[in-house]
Amino acid sequence: MQDTTPTPNMATRLIHHGYQPPAGFEAPMPGIHKASTVIFPDVAAMRRREWKDKSGYTYGLHGTPTTFTLEERLCALEGGRHCVLVPSGLAALATVALALLRQGGEVLIPDNAYGPNKAMAAGLLAQYGVRHAFYDAMDPASLAAAITPATRLVWLEAPGSVTLEFPDLPELVRICRARGVTAALDNTWGAGLAFAPFDLLGDGSLGVDVSAHALTKYPSGGGDVLMGSIVTRDAALHLRIQNAHMHLGLGVGANDAEAVLRALPSMALRYAAHDRAARTLAHWMQQQAPVVQVLHPALEGAPGHAHWQALCGAARDGEGAAAGLFSVVFDAACSQAQVDRFCDSLRLFRIGYSWGGPMSLVVPYEIASMRRQVPAHLRPGHVVRFSIGLEGVDDLRADLQQALHQAFGGA
Structure with a gap:
């Protein structure tokens, strides 16, 4: 297509150049789309589009073809249906906590969990009036005894940080389910490969509610990318996390998303x-x-x-x-x-x-x-x-x- 911009000004012509490449290009790696601003064809389209789903694009923070592709592949990896990307694994833990906890609520964390998650509960969350308590992940009775009417979130980790104790994860999830408490797993170690977080028994009957994953580790694989993901299967739970994600203004760079997409195969x-x-x-x-x-x-x-x-x-x-x-x-x-x-x-x-x-x-x-x-x-x-x-x-x-x-x- 020839440039049809009716102006002799080169600066304007370079910004509003009319060429569009032909559709139909396909290659092993998806295209990398970098955008803050997303262009709408008209005002009606701008008003129709909804940032909460993947039916269209509204703004770079809410997704591009590149990040949507990565999110869907991570859902396939972990067995989930919904995913949001965040700048680090710790950001994934923080986003889940801020989405699901409020003043007067309580979060339970294994004593052998990732240290920064425990520090966040004792520091930032405590400032917001959220209580926390620790339990022994190797003793399901310890978790059962720790759950109170104020408990809204239970973190799970398999295995524990540094000392690598492997808990009875299905039993811990059963306890959470019986008490109506959201069970969120830091699944960085399992990575979607060691076990299926949303199908722990292999028959579809039992799984965690949320899987948080530091993509910094195995999905990236190069020691050069910081990124995290939050995967869920429940649409209502995902919407709560997605709203927190939006209010916090979290996003990931297209080049980082490209690096993870390249490493996943x-x-x-x-x-x-x-x-x-x-x-x-x-x-x-x-x-x-x-x-x-x-x-x-x-x-x-x-x-x-x-x-x-x-x-x-x-x-x-x-x-x-x-x-x-x-x-x-x-x-x-x-x-x-x-x-x-x-x-x-x-x-x-x-x-x-x-x-x-x-x-x-x-x-x-x-x-x-x-x-x-x-x-x-x-x-x-x-x-x-x-x-x-x-x-x-x-x-x-x-x-x-x-x-x-x-x-x-x-x-």
Whole structure:
């Protein structure tokens, strides 16, 4: 099409150029649409369009073809029907809380949950008059006893943060359902691959109400994108979350959405590779002298292993599925200086938060400062968490071995 703009002014012609590319272009990756302003053909169309559904476009914050495509693919991944995108995993947790809680209400959080979620309840939500309490995720009776008439939201996490205890997730959901309380799962570890959050029993009878997911981790896969998602199946619940999402003005960049869309096709392959390498190294670390406990839900004897087996064991043709995380407990006889030296001596494992990217990471933790009570199943000592990347397993094992020798000598 020729430029038909009736003006000699080049600035105007460059903005209002009349060319439109032909329809029908198709490629493996969807097109990337960047927009704040969305153009309407006429005033009537502007008045007709509704931002709450995907029947059209109104403004960049409310969706573009790129973000709609990503949302629908994430629904397919997790088994949901509705999705909103937010700038981070923590933003997903915060949006759910702000959508479902109000003054005088209460949220219950596992004591072994992601630390910033607990801190948000004690800080921001408390400022708004929302109460919070913690429960023992490994004891369903603890959750049942904690629910009060004021409870509006229960957070679930499988497995727990850092110490990786795997709860009886179906039983926790049954308790929430029986009491009429919304059950929201931080599903970053499971990632929609280890188990189906909205179909925990495989027969469609039981599932969580909300799945919050840090797309920063496995869906992105590169360690270079911050993004989160909130997936639901209930339309009314989704509308409450969507309204909060709109009022908070949350949005994600088109290039970040593109990065996640590009990574999703390889996600199952990467997840399996992280998993196999992590299990190999977790088994090897069990044999090392300074290590008194290895925490990984797929290992026999790990806290909640039977629950992991029941929920995740049938995945990948019976191989089971787990994220590429495990933690070790170094003997209490070791000094903190030795443990820190071990972490500092690693060459391939880098010191840094997050996980799910190509590079292996290590972080030491002080569990006593993170929990109301140190779990009875945790052996005394120093906890170090590993995120296994995509390096060669033999290279990672050699790196662990040399660091053990540097820090503990002869290990």
